[in-house]
Amino acid sequence: MARVVISEFMDAAAVAQLAARHDVLYDAALVDDAPRLLAEAAKADAIVVRNRTQVRGALLEALRRCKVVGRLGVGLDNIDVAGCESRGILVVPATGANALSVAEYVVGTAMLLLRGAYQSSAAVSAGQWPRTALSNGREIAGKTLGLIGFGSIGQLTATRARALGMTVIAFDAMMDEDHPAFAAVGVRCTGLDEVIRSADVLSLHVPLVESTRGLFDAARIASMKPGAVLINTARGGILDEAAVAAALKSGQLGGAAIDVFGTEPLPAAPHFEACPNLVLTPHVAGLTAEANERVSSLIAQKVLEALA
Incomplete structure (x- = not known):
């Protein structure tokens, strides 16, 4: 019988699946208790984490008997993958399991931000009637969605956007224009600069690596179509948050949704104060009840296979 340590929240059925063998x-707060986490890691044959547990440095050194790291999600920037491989530790992400949740988040926030009418509840309930001010919202049909990154999440997002009447263009540094995924979904592959300047809604779907760190700075945001909507569900270090706030206040951006931040939890961010048409969420685009079940079940199965 192996020892499995789970340091962040996991669906109860998947925990039970692991515990049966x-x-x-399982302690969802273990990530916040570094001394105990290190002590438990030393006894672990497998460890299951989300994005907050940093499997590197001291924690990686403590995983002396570990065979597998299960990642309840897809991003691996919190895991020293090369370090794990050099120690013979298998790293298994939940590839594809939360893609639908992220795709729905992107399309849903795009509709909300284009329409611009859904944050008026307090005004209306207080007796105001901002009908004229809210009568110039935009429809999603006929708009162009630009995707930076065209993996499983980008492809699902494109499918749902096209069903709503959007034209979709995409850029992916790892895929050439002949890649079958573009034709399969009905998306035109184009260059990075063209996607940025042509999109009415621009959504980021790339990992945080050296080539994408700071990719969307003030200059790139300034090159977007005036009034465009920017959505980031990828990683915080890709986007200059202060530049987004400035572009919203100047009117260069017509809306923005940010789910991921350079520092999480997000500390006090005065640059976001008084920003119009802004949605900030705490890294939950891929978290729904259904996605958590899929992600947890997939990782439980992969961990069991690795320990067999």
Whole structure:
């Protein structure tokens, strides 16, 4: 019987699936108790994490008997993958399991931000009637969605956007224009600069690596179509948050949704104060009840296979 340590929240059914065959320590708060996490890691044959547990440095050194790291999500920037591989530790992400949730988040926030009418509840309930001010919202049909990154999430987002009447263009540095995924979804592959300047809604779907760190700075935001909507559900370090706030206040951006931040939890951010048509969410685009079940079940199965 192996020892499995789970340091962040996991669906109860998946925890039970692991516990039926192995000795499981499940503590969703373990990530916040570094000394105990290190002590438990030293006894772990497998560790299951989300995005906050940093599997590198001291924690990686503590995983002396570990065979597998299960990642409840897809991003691997919190895991020293090369370091794990050098120690013979398998790293298994939940590829594709939360793609639908992210795709729905992107399309839903795009509709909300284009229309611009859904944050008036307080005014209307207070007796105001901002009908004229809210009568110039935009429809999503006929708009162009630009995707930076065209993996499984980008492809699902494109499918749902096209069903609503959007034209979709995409850029992916790892895929050439002949890649079958573009034709399969009905998306035109084009260059990065063209996607940025042509999109009415621009959505980011790339990992945080050296080539994407700071990719969307003030200059790139300034090159977007005036009034465009920007959505980031990828990683915080890709986007200059202060530049987004400035572009919203100047009117260069017509709306923005940011789900991921350079520092999480987000500390006090005065640059976001008084920003119009802005949605900030705490890294939850891929988190729904259904996605958590899929992600947790997939990782439980992969961990069990690795420990077999």
